[in-house]
Amino acid sequence: MVMFRLHPRANAAVPAAPVLLCIVVLYVTSDYVAGDLDGYWTAATAKAVSALIFIAPVTAACAAWEAGRLRRAKVGDGTPTRNGWQIAAASLAPVMLLGFLALATALAVVRLQMESAPGWPDVRIIAAACVILCAHVALGYAVGMWLPAVAAVPVVLVGDYLWNVYPPALEPLWLRHLTQPAFGCCSNASAVYPGAVTAPALVAVGLAALAVAAAAVCRRTPRRGSLPGSVPYWGAALAVVAATVTTSAGVRLVDGLGPDAIEARPVSDLVCADPRGTRVCVWPEHASRLTETARTVSTAVERLRRVGVSPPEVVTESGQRPGTGQWTVTVRQDPAFTDQDLVTSLTSDLTVILVNSPHGDGRTHCPADPATAAQRAFDSQDQLGVWLSVRAGRSQQEARDSTDPRIWAPVGRVLGTSAASQETWFQDTLVQARCMPR
Amino acid sequence: MSVEFATCTYQYRRGPVVLDRLSFAFPPGRTVLLGPNGAGKTTLLALAASALKAHSGTVSFAGLDPAVRSQLREYRRQVGWMPQHITPAPGMTCREQVAYAGWLKGMSRREAWDGALAALDRVGLARKADQQASSLSGGQLRRVGVAQTLVHSSRLVLMDEPTAGLDPAQRGTFRKVVEELAGTADVVVSTHQTEDLSEVYDHVVVLSDGVVRFTGTVEEFYALAPQDTASGRVADGAYTAVLGGGEAW
Amino acid sequence: MTWWIHTRRLALLTLVTAGFWAAAFTLGNSRLPLPQLGGATSADVPFILFAPLAPAIALNACYGTPTPIERTALRRVAALDSLLAVAVVAATAAVAAPVMAGWLSGTDPFAAESAVRNLALYTGLALIGRAALGNHASTVIPTLLALVVSVFGYGPEQTAHWWAWPAALPSDPLSWAGSAALLSIGLYQTARGDFPRR
Numbered sequence: 002m003v004m005f006r007l008h009p010r011a012n013a014a015v016p017a018a019p020v021l022l023c024i025v026v027l028y029v030t031s032d033y034v035a036g037d038l039d040g041y042w043t044a045a046t047a048k049a050v051s052a053l054i055f056i057a058p059v060t061a062a063c064a065a066w067e068a069g070r071l072r073r074a075k076v077g078d079g080t081p082t083r084n085g086w087q088i089a090a091a092s093l094a095p096v097m098l099l100g101f102l103a104l105a106t107a108l109a110v111v112r113l114q115m116e117s118a119p120g121w122p123d124v125r126i127i128a129a130a131c132v133i134l135c136a137h138v139a140l141g142y143a144v145g146m147w148l149p150a151v152a153a154v155p156v157v158l159v160g161d162y163l164w165n166v167y168p169p170a171l172e173p174l175w176l177r178h179l180t181q182p183a184f185g186c187c188s189n190a191s192a193v194y195p196g197a198v199t200a201p202a203l204v205a206v207g208l209a210a211l212a213v214a215a216a217a218v219c220r221r222t223p224r225r226g227s228l229p230g231s232v233p234y235w236g237a238a239l240a241v242v243a244a245t246v247t248t249s250a251g252v253r254l255v256d257g258l259g260p261d262a263i264e265a266r267p268v269s270d271l272v273c274a275d276p277r278g279t280r281v282c283v284w285p286e287h288a289s290r291l292t293e294t295a296r297t298v299s300t301a302v303e304r305l306r307r308v309g310v311s312p313p314e315v316v317t318e319s320g321q322r323p324g325t326g327q328w329t330v331t332v333r334q335d336p337a338f339t340d341q342d343l344v345t346s347l348t349s350d351l352t353v354i355l356v357n358s359p360h361g362d363g364r365t366h367c368p369a370d371p372a373t374a375a376q377r378a379f380d381s382q383d384q385l386g387v388w389l390s391v392r393a394g395r396s397q398q399e400a401r402d403s404t405d406p407r408i409w410a411p412v413g414r415v416l417g418t419s420a421a422s423q424e425t426w427f428q429d430t431l432v433q434a435r436c437m438p439r
Numbered sequence: 440m441s442v443e444f445a446t447c448t449y450q451y452r453r454g455p456v457v458l459d460r461l462s463f464a465f466p467p468g469r470t471v472l473l474g475p476n477g478a479g480k481t482t483l484l485a486l487a488a489s490a491l492k493a494h495s496g497t498v499s500f501a502g503l504d505p506a507v508r509s510q511l512r513e514y515r516r517q518v519g520w521m522p523q524h525i526t527p528a529p530g531m532t533c534r535e536q537v538a539y540a541g542w543l544k545g546m547s548r549r550e551a552w553d554g555a556l557a558a559l560d561r562v563g564l565a566r567k568a569d570q571q572a573s574s575l576s577g578g579q580l581r582r583v584g585v586a587q588t589l590v591h592s593s594r595l596v597l598m599d600e601p602t603a604g605l606d607p608a609q610r611g612t613f614r615k616v617v618e619e620l621a622g623t624a625d626v627v628v629s630t631h632q633t634e635d636l637s638e639v640y641d642h643v644v645v646l647s648d649g650v651v652r653f654t655g656t657v658e659e660f661y662a663l664a665p666q667d668t669a670s671g672r673v674a675d676g677a678y679t680a681v682l683g684g685g686e687a688w
Numbered sequence: 689m690t691w692w693i694h695t696r697r698l699a700l701l702t703l704v705t706a707g708f709w710a711a712a713f714t715l716g717n718s719r720l721p722l723p724q725l726g727g728a729t730s731a732d733v734p735f736i737l738f739a740p741l742a743p744a745i746a747l748n749a750c751y752g753t754p755t756p757i758e759r760t761a762l763r764r765v766a767a768l769d770s771l772l773a774v775a776v777v778a779a780t781a782a783v784a785a786p787v788m789a790g791w792l793s794g795t796d797p798f799a800a801e802s803a804v805r806n807l808a809l810y811t812g813l814a815l816i817g818r819a820a821l822g823n824h825a826s827t828v829i830p831t832l833l834a835l836v837v838s839v840f841g842y843g844p845e846q847t848a849h850w851w852a853w854p855a856a857l858p859s860d861p862l863s864w865a866g867s868a869a870l871l872s873i874g875l876y877q878t879a880r881g882d883f884p885r886r
Binding site for chain 1: 720721722723724725729732738741746747748749752818823824825826827828831832834837838839
């Protein structure tokens, strides 16, 4: 049995499709999204579904237009043999298809911008995005039933767009996690906070319930027969209760969150190698560079040991519990990220670890004036970082070119002295760097 | 003297040509316009009412051309039009809706308000004068449409399917209205109702595919019916004969 | 005239327009940080970019689809519709004038001036849309313009592109001239409805 026939040529989704798909492609290729993907699917999925800020309003507006067409055709005044769900589905199926196509396009374009992407897109985030999309389409349909198309389409288009883009500008910060799944997710060292995926989906379910109830109580909504007198009102009350419950549950899930929906990425994800004593671990999306990273890190660790820095047990990409026994390093898929960058990231993190590590000589050498102490501490930390990077294997030329001449001058001088003088300078500078007033 | 079309061509946007260089004049008196669906009847009446403008050619009535801006006002004063679709204005009563039509045709507020009640009375809707127009049935709404045409005095009255959806009693009332109009105005009525043509109308015009297939008196029209046509179906027989036995209604 | 006012739902239009004035003069200077695809990475889009859509939409919603008998009217109903649009813009200008002249403190002239200019622009586009696309789709044009400007309208340094008139500074003469021109075209197109159309 044919449930219904689609007539996509006449559907609003058809003229809207090229425009929406172009905007989605422009958006996901912009620096706003494509700037920091680096092969991590969870982050890439979150960035791709952030295109909902355009997809949801456009599809909701198409749904409002389709509802307007049913209104104008007075389908509700007829005696349809199909029920309201089927009639709405016939109008909204192309709109939903457009929404899913736009989401798939966003994911595909994001994938094209990654060097390699082990694993798969995050299904939880995609599922939440689909729920949100369906809710917005239902909302557009309901508004289109209540208002004439001349008002419904612009109201839905602008209102839905602001609903999606405005919460990040509002306090409290967790408000943004009610409208967009996995907002602000993620750097490689973070995983998505599951509550921030569930919460917007729950709020969307509440919205959808309100939309269905609003459409049901509208006398223009086409349906088979009329509902018994009190049913629409009981349905509306139920929808309000459902929306309250789902929104409250959503708020409870995210009300402790900051601007980004993230939590620490499990260390079990790491891929490790054990060359010459120091264990080196990277995230799976950087596994192709593990050998190169392990070689560069081991060389750097050995060179630093010679100037008095104790080698760590592990050098890892995970930012959890860094310390003198566990150094951190940053790796990127981008081929332009060289072993020189690896050494720089390693020593930059190491400098912070060394400065913050417990020490016994107190603050006896620090200037009394806090401002002077802070300035000297900053300068010392910068100098230390540059010196460590050169000692770990970075070329002097590159270090000089990328460093403020004021910072480079003492480092350049000390690099020309004996190993013993350099070790003394290292210890003295480390003491100065620890003078940061607390 | 009646409305006259000279080499008129009309085509809807992205649609087919409805009228192609039509030259024709409605005879004076009461004329019924017959034709199959899509023949161009509504377009012809809308052109005559100055709701539409021909792509080429002219329409004129009493020496007035609605395409000439200086003559449009006087043309519209003399021509009344009942469109095919009567839209109830939201929140308006029947009397207000009819009075609004009179005001649109240049009547003062007072004249229109008084005239509206009289016009509603002529179509048998005086009792519904203060009822919301949107609450009326399809047939009643059509009678409001007729009243809108009667509220101001025109020298040419054009009505597009005024009897569609009317019960036999109301069709009788409508016949009376047309008879009353005959003394003061030329009347052109587009319809699919062919019974009692001879009692109401003087002339018959048959339009098909934008071409006038027949124009003449009712008697001349009836004469086209085959000899063996049953007495109650003479008009149908004549109509079928005019269209060459092809598409009828 | 009262019947015409009744058919044009003037009460609703007045309510929406008054609400727009209240919102424009209290929230007009608020800004929304929105993502940008037109050169800037994000821009603080003023609320007044969107607010004038409300009366422009309400105006077209209140016009509704004209009843067929208006197409053969002696009275210039379409000209009245044009006048109604002029009245909404003129009333907004009159309300904004004291702020624009600096007579009222506490309200930013930027919001007042942008409100008048953007209302003229959106109303003009809505009227052009009504003539070109019909009443149902008429308001899509100004709405799309507002959204396109909010997404693509800002270049580096967060300055509006030359074509992004609703986001332009009130001192930009091109945005005023363009808005006035589009309003004039819209009014002319609307008023032409009094004459037979093809």
